[in-house]
Amino acid sequence: MPAISCRNLVKTYDGRPPVEAVRGIDLEVREGECFGLLGPNGAGKTTTIEIIEGLLPATSGDVEVLGRVWGRDDDDIRQRIGISLQETRLSEKLSSLETVTLFRSFYRQGIAPEDALRRLDLQEKSGAWVGKLSGGQRQRLAVACALMGDPELLFLDEPTTGLDPQSRRQLWDIIRGFREQRRTVLLTTHYMEEAERLCDRVGIVDQGKMIALGTPRELIASLGGEHVIEFSVDASSSAGWHAQSEAMGVVSSDCSHALPVGQGVPPDGFTNLPAVSSAWTEDGRIALSVTEPHVALPALLSRLQVLRCDLTSLTTRHASLEDVFVKLAGRHLDGEERPHA
């Protein structure tokens, strides 16, 4: 039995015009895995997770949580899940211990408040008012509140947004520890690094749809290679680009615009290079997915020489989920639009 399963989830907010926040998402989260919904802000991640959490009614679609259905087994589900919302301002005048004790009291069974604080490394802040805690400490306290009912399934909506790297790593360790007890985690994030490091499987969401689903490794492998070569060329060296590229059958673009391409058309002129499996543009630069950089690089350089384009930058790196998102959505995860010609 999957921990979560939803079929054809749709959520349309009333308004003029109506906003289609979620447009048919299918999702299955297996027991014991850490599943990440990755996507830019406004992609529909929070709407999706809140429907699954039973906090928002879906416009249509079916949701099952731990084999149970909202509207029929509400209390049963609530007793078994833990939730941390994207933004909750806990009462500032209550201490950490008082806050977790309050949340503990809502559950029939659960962990001791002191124990929860210890797990989240907050035992020294047990008597401190929430108002006096740092951002990272508050976020950990929010997760502690989610753990009070000793849940089988934990929902974390953007748990590390706005945190410094150290606090972020600390939270990752806590989430890993939770998963090691064979419990399930569903989290949303717009940090691809977080999804890559923390999640067993990732669903990439954009504009209310799931555009990719798989383990981080699978998704990166779908690019064709584990490496990425990114380069750009000097605009003034574009003489002969046209003639040459036309002659060679590559895409008819203008070098002076830093190899711009039309929407949805990848710079295919480089995909026929050895060891290159796919190509796309990113911030006006061309990115190539490459299986063997030491084969692809010399071929690329000689191709550019033939085209008489001067390189202005060239980098190679490991491929990331970010590259997957950019290739599929044509945008960065942080929401910046790629400049079009």
Added chain:
Amino acid sequence: MPESNSGRYSPLRQLVLSRLREFYREPEAVFWVYGFPILMVVTLGIAFRDQPVEQIHVDVVTGPQAESTAFALRADKRFVIATNDADTCRRRLRTGKTAIVISPRPETGRGAGGEGQATADTQSESSPQPTPPRPNPLPVGEGTAGGQPAAGFTYLFDPTRPDSLLARNAVDDVLQRAVGRLDKAVVWDEKFSEPGGRYVDFLVPGLLGMSLMGGGLWGVGFVIVDMRLRKLLKRFLATPMKKSHFLTGIMLSRLTFLIPEVLVLLIFSRVAFGVVIQGSFAAVLALILLGAGSFAGLGLLIASRAKTIEAVSGLMNLIMLPMWILSGIFFSSDRFPEAAQPLIKLLPLTMLIDALRAVMQDGTSLAAMTTQLLGLAAWGSVSFVLALKWFRWV
């Protein structure tokens, strides 16, 4: 280690405790809830304290008879006498520095001068000689003051000002006696000061009602909207917390704040102004709880859908303002026109204050106030049910 539920984890207890802690850790809130009503009692109690009029400011217009008139007026110790020229006197009357301006006249006679209307006590002149109840003060002109005695006076006063009217009568009394009037009836003055009859006795139940209304509406409504804004309501909704526990917890914590609030007001007015409860304390307590519950329900209703502090503040004021004015906190609501009375009597604050005054001032029993009790209960329960129905958690 999983731990099972026990007394420490009673949700209602935790919810009430959390609210109480949040409240007592907010010094400003504590001041406004407890300090403010006391300040009101002190200020109003002092302003309207029931003491005999100590001083009557009297101006005498300068002239030949001014000296002798002033001398005669000194027989009454309450008079503070000033002698000024006519213009100054008028200005002082206009600006409220004096209550009356007396112009002594050398001759008597009807319509003898200006706008003033001469009055003469014809009865006293032709009456026989009874034993005067009090020793007659010195007639004008006798003794050391000297000067021609005045035969008549023009009183310049403002009949719409109670102090002016009082001054006119007091002055006339003294001056008439000074020129020889004899009081024939024997009178005995008895001072009436029954407990429960003073203004402060009237005021304390009013303030109690006002503070119950303010505390109920703000204490419940504001807190809920604040929690909604902070997404704390949504966070609670994401737990198995029972909604009834939450709403009951809010109501219970409200009633808990109330105990010291009410006690402080009652004890203070008892110690400082001697305000006592004529009826039974249990009846007052029952009314307070009923009133607080009723206003907490109303607060819940106001806050059930409001999404911003501005919206809830506006609604609060919309609800409270008519009651502040109409429900008789500071003066009896009977002063409003007859036609408006049925409506005024329907307001929860009117019902509460009327019932509190009946018990505290007149010692009426609760049985005599079924209308108010049922009315308050109806306001509270209807609001609570509607609030539950309409309540927005996110």
